[in-house]
Amino acid sequence: MPDGHTALKPAQLTDSFGREISYLRMSVTDRCDLRCTYCMAEHMSFLPKKDLLSLEELQTVADAFIRRGVRKIRVTGGEPLVRKDIMDLFNGLGQHLDGGLEELTLTTNATQLETHAEALVKAGVRRVNVSLDTLDRAMFQQITRRGDFDKVMRGIEAGAAAGLRIKINTVALRHQNAGEIPRMIEWAHERGHDMTLIEVMPLGLTGEDRYDQYIPLFEIRDELERRWTLADEPSRDTNGGPSRYVRIAETGGRLGFITPLTNNFCAGCNRIRVTCTGRIYMCLGQDDHVDLRAALRESDDPQAALDAALDRALIAKPERHDFAIDRPDQAPALDRHMSVTGG
Ligand code: SAM
Ligand code: SF4
Secondary structure, eight states: OOTTOOOOOOOOOBOTTSOBOOEEEEEOOSOOSOOOTTTOOSSOOOOOGGGSOOHHHHHHHHHHHHHTTOOEEEEESSOGGGSTTHHHHHHHHHGGGGTTOOEEEEEEOSTTHHHHHHHHHHHTOOEEEEEOOOSOHHHHHHHHSSOOHHHHHHHHHHHHHTTOEEEEEEEEOTTTTGGGHHHHHHHHHHTTOEEEEEEOOOBSOOSSOHHHHOOOHHHHHHHHHHHSOEEEOSSSOTTSOSOEEEEETTTOOEEEEEOTTTSOOOTTOOEEEEOTTSEEESOTTOOOEEEHHHHHHHOSSHHHHHHHHHHHHHHHOOSOOOOOOOOTTOOOSBSSOHHHHOO
């Protein structure tokens, strides 16, 4: 390149519907120390380790996305904090916080948060989403099929003490936690945590009847409105995401609703997902994907191959998902578990 010329910045990631992709969700493992009934089967077979991207490969993929304009990365799984040496990846990704990246965050079940909270803060993480579906020890056992409730509570406390802002994510389950949700909201808001409720989605076989687990969130919202004053927050989501938020006057806290089944949220979707095997899924609810692992492992010029793969992915990002959960006998809409794609 002649002196005095600056390198052309690679094109930003804009899909064929004009949505600019600025948010990457990256699954770093399909493994987990829990077996939540709506997420996994009791006896899951996990992917062979050789199929997973190495931490270095995950870093290379993230670097490519950041070069193309991704400003927020959420690390997820499976349970991200059970992956060996995962802090190396957080530290590597954190280096970009001085450059193109604006936010580095994760979604976790908090079983290992007590151990990692301070290191996460050091790496540059400021907020975490913690998945917690109940405050009842016995119910926690029933929903997660294993897991140490006290350890999770200690993890949440350690996260807050280290300075992490915590949002509690709760999947609404008709027969397990639906009646407990107001108490959970009070608990979260008393501690200064936002909370988001999620409708159960038909992803992967779990050995449970999804139709039986499912409760539409408008039912829960109606119940909350009988009890409290809910005021819609102006923007759908500060991150162009799928949550709609309200402020509850009596608790002073924020509550989000993610309603993929009863209310389609795709129009403003600015996100893309990479699995722990290096597949880009352009939509959580569809099977189309582009394989980054092949680009990384088989090309002489991995950077150019990754860029070409990203371009292919953008052309293929669909306008919307097509979930439905309206028949009791229904097979999962997708054969892929959330733990593989990354929730
Ligand atoms: N293990 C971490 C955790 O639980 O936070 C991260 C991965 S988990 C797959 C991410 C999120 O997906 C969690 O909030 C979980 O409750 C949610 N999730 C998993 N399966 C789901 C399903 N079938 N429908 C709706 N949400 C689901
Ligand atoms: Fe594990 Fe998260 Fe799935 Fe629960 S929701 S089984 S914690 S990956």
